[in-house]
Every structure is written in structure tokens, then in C-alpha cells.
Amino acid sequence: xxxxxxxxxGLTKRYGGVHALEDANFTLQAxxxxxxxxxxxxxxxxxxxxxxxxxxxxxxxxxxxGNEVDFAGPIEAREHGIETVFQxxxxxxxxxxxxxxxxxxxxxxxxxxxxxILDRKAMRERTQDALTRTAVKIPNLxxxxxxxxxxxRQCVAIARAASFASKLIIMDEPTAALxxxxxxxxxxxxxxxxxxGIPLILISHNLRQVFDLVDRIVVFRRGxxxxxxxxxxxxxxxxxxxxxxxxxxxxxxxx
Amino acid sequence: xxxxSGTAAPAAGPRRRRQWPAEINVLIGLVxxxxxxxxxxxxxxxxxxxxxxxxxxxxSQRLSIIIGQVAITGxxxxxxTQVIITGGIDLSSGSVVGATAxxxxxxxxxxxxxxxxxxxxxxxxxxxxxxxxxxxxxxxxCGAIAGMINGALIAYTQIPPFxxxxxxxxxxxxxxxxxxxxxxxxxxxxxxxxxxxxxxPVLIFVALAVLFHLALRFTLYGTRxxxxxxxxxxxxxxxxxxxxxxxxxxxxxxxxxxVAALVLTSKNLTAQAGMGVxxxxxxxxxxxxxxxxxxxxxxxxxxxxxxxxxFGVITSGFTFLGIDAYYQQIIKGAIIVVAVIAxxxxxxxxxxxx
Numbered sequence: 001x002x003x004x005x006x007x008x009x010g011l012t013k014r015y016g017g018v019h020a021l022e023d024a025n026f027t028l029q030a031x032x033x034x035x036x037x038x039x040x041x042x043x044x045x046x047x048x049x050x051x052x053x054x055x056x057x058x059x060x061x062x063x064x065x066g067n068e069v070d071f072a073g074p075i076e077a078r079e080h081g082i083e084t085v086f087q088x089x090x091x092x093x094x095x096x097x098x099x100x101x102x103x104x105x106x107x108x109x110x111x112x113x114x115x116x117i118l119d120r121k122a123m124r125e126r127t128q129d130a131l132t133r134t135a136v137k138i139p140n141l142x143x144x145x146x147x148x149x150x151x152x153r154q155c156v157a158i159a160r161a162a163s164f165a166s167k168l169i170i171m172d173e174p175t176a177a178l179x180x181x182x183x184x185x186x187x188x189x190x191x192x193x194x195x196x197g198i199p200l201i202l203i204s205h206n207l208r209q210v211f212d213l214v215d216r217i218v219v220f221r222r223g224x225x226x227x228x229x230x231x232x233x234x235x236x237x238x239x240x241x242x243x244x245x246x247x248x249x250x251x252x253x254x255x
Numbered sequence: 256x257x258x259x260s261g262t263a264a265p266a267a268g269p270r271r272r273r274q275w276p277a278e279i280n281v282l283i284g285l286v287x288x289x290x291x292x293x294x295x296x297x298x299x300x301x302x303x304x305x306x307x308x309x310x311x312x313x314x315s316q317r318l319s320i321i322i323g324q325v326a327i328t329g330x331x332x333x334x335x336t337q338v339i340i341t342g343g344i345d346l347s348s349g350s351v352v353g354a355t356a357x358x359x360x361x362x363x364x365x366x367x368x369x370x371x372x373x374x375x376x377x378x379x380x381x382x383x384x385x386x387x388x389x390x391x392x393x394x395x396x397c398g399a400i401a402g403m404i405n406g407a408l409i410a411y412t413q414i415p416p417f418x419x420x421x422x423x424x425x426x427x428x429x430x431x432x433x434x435x436x437x438x439x440x441x442x443x444x445x446x447x448x449x450x451x452x453x454x455x456p457v458l459i460f461v462a463l464a465v466l467f468h469l470a471l472r473f474t475l476y477g478t479r480x481x482x483x484x485x486x487x488x489x490x491x492x493x494x495x496x497x498x499x500x501x502x503x504x505x506x507x508x509x510x511x512x513x514v515a516a517l518v519l520t521s522k523n524l525t526a527q528a529g530m531g532v533x534x535x536x537x538x539x540x541x542x543x544x545x546x547x548x549x550x551x552x553x554x555x556x557x558x559x560x561x562x563x564x565x566f567g568v569i570t571s572g573f574t575f576l577g578i579d580a581y582y583q584q585i586i587k588g589a590i591i592v593v594a595v596i597a598x599x600x601x602x603x604x605x606x607x608x609x
Contacts, residue, residue: 075494090492094485094552099478104493106475114503116475146485 003030011060020046022223031197035210038220044203052077081167093146098127101160130163134189151182170201277546281561292572321567326456329563330515332538334508336559342484342551343416347423348512351401352531353431355516359394360440360526363447375441387446394517395510402509406502431528441525451522468556485552544594
């Protein structure tokens with residue numbers, strides 16, 4: 001369990017004079033689920049954007065799966081096995097579930113360039129498999145996403161990530177807009193990922209959820225990582241103290 | 256785990272049933288409108304003494320006229336539909352028809368008319384009496400180039416499709432006028448007249464509609480087109496090359512306008528710089544009446560074909576009832592607005608459901 005999947009050293013991002021992320025040292029072990037918490041503007045999303053190549057970092061190094069990487073964009077990150085569930089979901093509302101699951105990597109029956117014939121049957125079957133595996137229940141796969149509830153959409157987005165991510169899933173507040181039942185469903189899916197040994201970085205504001213789901217909690221404050229706490233060695237008050245800066249003002253670098 | 260996911264299902268209960276395709280509504284609209292004309296046809300003698308009671312639909316000649324009338328604008332509408340599905344619009348098709356008509360016809364001329372040199376000749380004899388395939392390819396190529404310019408402007412300069420294609424609308428009309436200094440181009444070869452003769456325009460329309468229906472439904476091209484229209488950001492993040500795809504879609508729309516020009520000039524045996532004026536609006540109207548959403552992502556070629564038929568039935572029905580052409584335009588305009596209102600209402604209803 002000591003294989004390191006993701007490691008960052010001195011990861012820094014500045015927007016002009018704004019230091020959004022300073023010297024972030026972070027490691028993620030194989031199969032580990034880590035929560036990234038912190039106030040708004042603490043640098044959580046900035047951190048994730050540097051890893052997935054959505055933005056280009058100012059300084060620092062990233063190792064993924066044993067190699068130093070420098071992703072030019074999210075697509076390259078995805079090709080390396082990092083799947084991101086974005087806050088705004090990145091689903092095409094007017095397409096059905098299989099088309100969304102396979103968006104950008106459709107299965108092809110005959111290759112005719114842009115007019116390649118889709119293998120709808122295979123995509124449908126593999127979608128069914130992926131949904132079963134992630135315990136997502138969607139009444140009718142051929143309905144468009146537009147006709148689904150927020151929870152179902154989130155489930156589709158997560159199922160998409162889970163069915164392609166071989167190595168790492170990043171979720172940016174996956175339950176922020178969901179009701180109680182739907183949140184429970186998403187959390188169940190996350191537990192399923194844990195059972196399957198797929199590592200996860202979960203950005204969340206919900207401490208109850210964080211303590212329920214992850215192994216380790218990394219706290220960001222003002223662009224710096226101020227704490228990296230094992231779940232069973234900490235509690236809510238401790239985490240909040242770090243988030244608000246009551247503790248950890250002397251913050252150094254954490255490995 | 257299965258039980259828990261099961262508990263989320265009842266929330267989806269009301270939406271569980273299969274979606275009702277929007278095309279069904281359009282089809283119902285078509286049938287209702289046709290039946291209204293049918294009934295009015297039988298009642299006609301009540302207010303018009305000069306006309307006997309007669310059927311509107313039970314008349315093969317009228318039915319073929321209805322389809323023939325919409326075939327040319329229908330070809331354009333097939334392209335415009337795809338552009339609208341990407342969330343764009345193409346205002347240039349009518350002008351592209353004009354420019355393409357002139358250019359294509361200039362390659363379709365005969366050298367000798369009744370023993371005299373062709374009075375409308377554009378080129379020297381070496382470019383006359385060419386096989387019909389030459390002007391046909393010229394038409395498709397000219398249209399595709401105009402469309403590609405539209406697509407490139409929209410994809411790479413990020414100006415709104417409305418403005419880019421408005422520019423092309425004016426420019427292409429300018430090209431049409433400049434090409435022969437406003438003079439008509441006439442006297443095509445016998446072979447060239449084949450595209451527009453008899454039922455050929457209808458066959459071309461139907462063939463292209465089927466082709467692009469299949470492309471939208473069963474190929475990567477279709478998925479990308481709908482994906483870009485419903486969420487361009489998601490399409491980009493998923494690795495779709497949005498710029499390239501937009502260029503392809505606009506090029507296809509342009510090429511189809513070129514085909515329309517080919518059929519039109521072949522049918523009329525002449526090309527004039529004013530050809531195709533307002534065709535773009537008819538084509539857009541057919542798509543919108545057919546349930547293609549102007550906000551992108553939704554609609555189909557089937558819907559557009561039904562929309563085109565509604566258009567044809569109304570035009571033919573008004574003539575059938577002896578209603579003045581001026582009223583036809585007024586009513587057509589109203590129908591377009593009603594179709595858009597229906598689309599907006601449909602979206603609001605869905606937004607409430609979600």
C-alpha cells in the first residue's frame with residue numbers, strides 16, 4: 001500500500017500578483033481516498049486545476065504513477081487515467097446516457113473519419129455494465145440527460161469517471177447541489193470506488209461526508225497546505241481549527 | 256448498495272416513461288393543417304360560387320406540387336438544421352444560392368444557340384459544352400467554400416454565427432451581382448437540365464435528407480453535432496475538436512446551398528443574381544416549425560422534412576382556397592413565431608421539471 005500514485009512538490013500557481021497556490025507538497029497512495037478541504041479561495045480548486053492540466057502551473061513538479069508529468073490539458077490527463085468530475089458536470093443535456101458516458105471516446109463499428117458509424121449496441125451494454133458496477137440506477141438509458149434529476153445526472157457523471165479512470169478520480173464538490181437521498185447515493189458510489197481500490201481526491205465542504213468517506217484530510221488555507229490529517233487521528237474541531245487558521249499558522253510543508 | 260440506489264428511483268418516477276419524440280407533435284400539426292384545408296375544400300362552395308366542392312388531399316397532382324415546391328428550400332433546410340443543432344444559425348444560404356447559381360451556370364453553358372454563338376456566354380468556347388458533372392461539382396464546391404468561411408469565422412474568431420453569416424449573406428450577394436455585372440446567365444447544356452427536371456429535385460431532396468438523417472443518427476458526426484449544441488464546454492472537455500467540427504457543419508450547410516442552386520438553375524434554365532433571396536429564412540422557418548430548437552442541441556432532419564411539408568401544405572392550401580399571396584406571407588410569419596413560442600414554452604416546462 002505504499003505505492004505513490006500522485007505526488008506534487010513545490011506546486012505553485014500565481015495569477016499575476018495573487019498567490020493562489022504556494023509550495024504545495026502532496027502525496028496520494030494507491031487506493032487512498034483523500035479529502036481536500038478549506039475555505040472558499042483557499043486554493044483547493046486551483047490545486048486540482050494544476051494537476052489535471054486545466055491550468056499551467058507557475059512552479060513545482062508533479063509525478064503521476066511513477067513518472068514526472070506535465071499535462072497540456074485535461075484531455076491529456078484523462079488519457080493518463082485521471083478522470084475529473086467537474087462541478088458543472090460537463091454533460092451534454094440533449095444526449096442519452098451511453099452517448100454521454102462515451103462522449104469523446106465513442107465506440108466505432110466502421111471507421112469513416114468524422115462519419116464513423118457508432119457501435120450503439122456495445123456502448124449501451126458497456127454503459128449498463130458501468131452503471132451496475134457503480135450501483136447507479138437509471139430508469140431508461142435512452143432518455144436524454146435533460147430529463148433526469150440532479151442526482152441522476154451526478155451519478156452519470158461519476159459513473160463516466162469511474163468506468164474510465166484506471167488510476168485516479170478527482171471530484172469537485174460532487175454533492176453540493178444534491179438532496180439527502182441523492183447525496184447518499186453518490187456517497188455509496190464513492191464507497192464502491194474505495195472497495196475497487198480506485199484512488200480519489202474529493203473536494204468537499206461537508207465535514208460529515210469527509211469523515212464518513214476518506215482516509216486522510218488535507219487542509220488548505222490561503223493557498224497553502226496547512227495540515228494533512230489521518231481521519232482516525234483527528235476530529236471535526238481539529239479540522240475546523242486548521243481551516244480557520246486557529247491552528248497551523250506556523251504551517252510548513254507536509255509530505 | 257442496490258437497495259439504496261433503489262430509493263432514489265421513485266424520485267424519477269414521473270419521468271420514467273419513454274420520451275415522446277417532438278417530431279410526433281409536428282406530424283400531428285401537419286395532419287391537422289391538411290385536414291383543415293380538406294374540410295374547407297368541401298365547404299368552399301358556401302362562399303365561392305365559382306368553385307365546386309373538392310378534395311384537397313385526394314389529388315396526386317397537388318401533392319406532387321406541394322413536395323416539388325419545398326424541395327429546393329428543403330435541401331437548404333437540411334443543412335440549416337444541422338447548423339442550428341450546433342447552436343448556430345446560417346443567414347447566408349439564400350445569397351450563397353445566388354452566387355453559386357451564377358458561377359455554376361457559367362460552367363454549364365452551350366457554345367451555340369440555334370446556330371449562333373451563345374449571346375450570354377461568360378467564358379470562351381473551351382469552357383463551354385462541358386459535361387454536366389463539371390458545373391455540378393463547381394456548385395457543391397462553391398457552396399462548401401462559402402460555408403467553410405462561415406465556419407472558420409465562427410470557430411476561430413468567436414464572432415456570433417448571426418454576424419458571421421450576415422456578413423456572408425451580403426458578400427455572397429455581392430459576388431452574385433459582380434460575377435456577370437448583373438446579367439443573367441442562360442442557355443445551359445441539355446445534360447445540365449437533368450437535375451431540375453420532373454421529380455428529380457424531390458428525389459435529390461429526399462436522398463439528402465435520408466443521408467444526413469443517418470449521419471446525425473448513427474455516426475460520430477451526429478453525436479458531436481448534438482454535443483456541441485447542448486454543451487460546447489462539455490464537448491471541449493471531452494476531447495471533441497469543436498472548431499474543426501463547426502467548420503465541417505457549416506461547410507456541409509454551404510454545400511447543400513450549392514446543391515439547391517444547382518437544382519434551381521437546372522430547373523429554371525437560367526441563373527440570375529437575385530436568385531435565392533429570402534430562401535435562408537424559409538429554410539430556417541422549416542427547421543423551426545419542425546421542432547429544431549434555436550438554442551441548439553435539439554431537433555432532427557425528420558422534423559425539418561415535416562416542417563417543410565407544413566410549409567408546402569400551407570402555401571398550396573392558400574392557393575387552393577384562392578387566398579391572396581399577401582395573406583400567405585402574413586400567416587407564414589405568424590406560424591414561424593408561434594413555432595418559436597412553442598419551443599420556448601417547451602423548454603420552460605422542462606426547466607421546471609428538472
